[in-house]
Amino acid sequence: MEDVLILSIESSCDETAAAVIKNGREVLANVIHSQIDLHTLYGGVVPEIASRQHIEKVNQVINKALDEAGVTLDDITAIAVTYGPGLVGALLVGVSAAKAIAFATGKPLIGVHHIEGHICANFIENKELEPPFHCLVVSGGHTHLVHVKDYGVYEILGRTRDDAAGEAFDKVARAIGLGYPGGPKVDKLSNEGNPDAIVFPRAKMADNVYDFSFSGLKSAVLNYINSMEMKGEEINRADVAASFQKAVTDVLVEHSIDAMREVGSKRLAIAGGVASNQHLRAAMIEACGKEGIEFFYPSPIYCTDNAAMIGVAGYYEYIRGTRHGYDLNAMPNLKLGERI
Numbered sequence: 001m002e003d004v005l006i007l008s009i010e011s012s013c014d015e016t017a018a019a020v021i022k023n024g025r026e027v028l029a030n031v032i033h034s035q036i037d038l039h040t041l042y043g044g045v046v047p048e049i050a051s052r053q054h055i056e057k058v059n060q061v062i063n064k065a066l067d068e069a070g071v072t073l074d075d076i077t078a079i080a081v082t083y084g085p086g087l088v089g090a091l092l093v094g095v096s097a098a099k100a101i102a103f104a105t106g107k108p109l110i111g112v113h114h115i116e117g118h119i120c121a122n123f124i125e126n127k128e129l130e131p132p133f134h135c136l137v138v139s140g141g142h143t144h145l146v147h148v149k150d151y152g153v154y155e156i157l158g159r160t161r162d163d164a165a166g167e168a169f170d171k172v173a174r175a176i177g178l179g180y181p182g183g184p185k186v187d188k189l190s191n192e193g194n195p196d197a198i199v200f201p202r203a204k205m206a207d208n209v210y211d212f213s214f215s216g217l218k219s220a221v222l223n224y225i226n227s228m229e230m231k232g233e234e235i236n237r238a239d240v241a242a243s244f245q246k247a248v249t250d251v252l253v254e255h256s257i258d259a260m261r262e263v264g265s266k267r268l269a270i271a272g273g274v275a276s277n278q279h280l281r282a283a284m285i286e287a288c289g290k291e292g293i294e295f296f297y298p299s300p301i302y303c304t305d306n307a308a309m310i311g312v313a314g315y316y317e318y319i320r321g322t323r324h325g326y327d328l329n330a331m332p333n334l335k336l337g338e339r340i
């Protein structure tokens with residue numbers, strides 16, 4: 001069979017990325033232009049700035065990916081692009097670039113769900129992993145416990161009722177003066193702190209035990225900081241970071257393991273930016289080891305936003321026959337498994 005080469009584009013938030021994926025799981029190129037420095041100034045992603053940066057960088061990033069892969073557009077089988085969820089103005093840049101290339105070359109256009117991409121990141125380094133399995137998706141915008149029934153077929157068992165896990169990391173980081181992006185900074189600082197120094201709440205939902213809630217935890221951290229300031233006491237930021245991180249990790253691990261036990265699944269994967277958190281990875285490895293559950297996780301570079309994961313998801317969509325027209329639009333609120 002002829003090789004299938006997917007050129008993939010990702011621009012849903014603050015990374016402009018392009019990749020070339022061979023036969024679904026081999027990364028020939030994975031180029032990421034991060035805008036973090038620009039947004040750090042404002043303490044978070046500024047959508048208008050993100051869109052403008054994507055416009056400036058998208059063609060460079062695509063050309064670099066093709067160069068690194070040692071291929072031209074003629075060699076590419078299909079173009080895959082993230083079309084949701086995400087920031088509408090940011091998504092539009094990638095979608096427009098992908099449509100233009102597809103139109104100019106006459107190659108198939110495939111819209112990919114961003115979270116489907118995160119899940120598929122697990123296929124890159126775990127060549128033996130195939131559905132069915134379960135996946136905990138923890139990113140800046142999403143916290144989902146997903147049953148991956150087949151390629152492109154998902155059932156959501158649990159989701160956050162309020163803040164996403166990454167959002168909680170970012171807000172707590174801001175509160176203790178670490179700045180943006182918060183997750184990696186909390187991860188690093190917590191190495192110097194005591195995770196048992198402060199007991200923060202771990203929320204459990206009565207009506208769906210697999211759902212998550214992180215806003216109470218975030219408020220508890222903010223209240224702790226306020227009350228310490230009112231008393232004129234010094235805050236040990238490393239202890240706050242470590243204790244908060246432990247509370248998040250405990251909930252993510254416990255809910256995932258409970259679900260795995262209940263449904264009798266023995267294969268768990270993790271995905272999304274927060275999946276690069278060292279403490280969470282270690283806790284998952286330990287808990288899964290005890291339960292006899294096989295645990296899969298991508299390298300950190302494939303956890304945070306990248307286009308390689310979109311190329312992998314795009315390949316499986318290509319195989320299942322997904323094709324989009326030139327009317328493909330950015331869908332900021334696209335649901336996982338929804339096909340528009």
Ligand code: KG4
Nearest residue numbers: 139140141166183184187273274277304305
């Ligand atoms: O998946 P991602 O790159 O973008 C979205 O789709 O949202 O996730 C970004 C989120 C941010 O909230 C960031 O703070 C968090 O992932 N994150 C981390 C770590 N690295 C990134 N959170 C905890 N520990 C980390 N090492």
Ligand code: ZN
Nearest residue numbers: 139273304305
């Ligand atoms: Zn993401």
